[in-house]
Amino acid sequence: MTIAILCGGSGTRLWPLSRSLLPKQFAPLLESGSFFTQTLLRNAPLIKSHNAHFQIIANEVNYFIAQDQAKQAKVEIQSYILETIGKNTAPALCLSALDTAFKYDKDEIILALPSDHLIKDSKAYQKAIQEAIEYAKNDYLVTFGIKPKSPHTGYGYIECEKNGNVKKFTEKPDQKLAQTYLEEGNHFWNSGMFCFKASVFLDELQRYSKKVYDACIVAYENSDHNEIYTRINSELSEKIPEISIDYALMEKSKKIKCVIGDFSWSDVGSFESLNDEWPKDTQGNASRNDIIAKNSENNFILSDKFVATIGIKDLIIVDTNDSLLLAKKGESQAIKDIVTELKKTRPELTQIHTTAYRPWGSYTVLLESSNYKIKQIIVKPKCRLSLQKHFHRNEHWVVVSGSANVKSGDKEIFLKANESTYIPMGQLHRLENQGKIDLVIIEIQVGEYLGEDDIVRIEDDFRRC
CATH class of the missing domain: 2.60.120.10 (Jelly Rolls)
Structure with missing residues (x-):
């Protein structure tokens, strides 16, 4: 089995902590290490139990960060696919499947996982993975749904029957529709985790998104290959359509099954969700720093400096050496708009610390x-x-x-x-x-x-x- 870890995201909603040369998955946002190392360690037991190996799909500029963090976690990585240009999840998974079929076997099972999610309850997680593998052996493309804890509008939803059949995918709904989904009980958060045979995935992608498939074939065959990594040709990458796997395949294929993950899960895609993972004082202020908070409640505070607050509430305060972010909780989704502006006026602030x-x-x-x-x-x-x-x-x-x-x-x-x-x-x-x-x-x-x-x-x- 190939455990393919997708590391191409830029994590713009966590700027100024996350930047293109040190994106969210590699940034030191948790006391237990980066999201990337946690993903490796969480799936390391599968190496022995399923004769598995790791494959990392990342932007080429993050190759050496991934290598260093894997070494620190004492996890061996067998292969890397280095994208010169990110084209979303459909091309990334196609390149993963092509590489797996070429190096191992066309019917090798691939467990494709995001590198920047937080998952708790390892037993429930391993149980869900095993269920997905059994479906994949029978030529299904498996996606994972997460039991919703709230009417979250930042996630996509999967409508799923008890037998695992998928009825419908829904992109991020409004609050009213998300509440309806929560009450109905048959809609689940789309986790972005997948399991399938390389051959089945490639056949279905060729059938439903031939332009993506053909462009990836050409780019892969004309790329720089060695024993450790495959660096995708940059000129040919430009010609690959940019599209998510949900739009390209999952919403079209007739071979979809959904496994329900009954474990704690978060994509930690905002400072509000990161706030939930950090220690808090008696006033609900989340911080890993030495702070004094007077009449201050429910704030998220990160700074290399000593911080004192007076009379503030529900704020996000992120202070780095070159940038300061102040935002109201509940409005951090607009950070991506700030990043878009900065790319035009101060691009270095989005690229590097x-x-x-x-x-x-x-x-x-x-x-x-x-x-x-x-x-x-x-x-x-x-x-x-x-x-x-x-x-x-x-x-x-x-x-x-x-x-x-x-x-x-x-x-x-x-x-x-x-x-x-x-x-x-x-x-x-x-x-x-x-x-x-x-x-x-x-x-x-x-x-x-x-x-x-x-x-x-x-x-x-x-x-x-």
């Missing part, structure tokens, strides 16, 4: 102006940055701890703590940590343009050229 993670380590912007930027750079042991140059900036490097091997032009330089070097504009250079501990340097950039896209990679261990 002041601390950014790279395959070789991380960097943190400490101070920034129009013509200079100061960073702390951490390079992991036995890792190195790409051989690169810049057209618009000079760089000064000061080693804080560890040791650095620096290639600068034709020179090879070894630097230890409290030593420095200068990289002039246009010069080929590379930073490497050959030691056994982290290398920490302070980088001072000076120039007329300091954007992260002013990097020309000549060689790169991580194939980002």
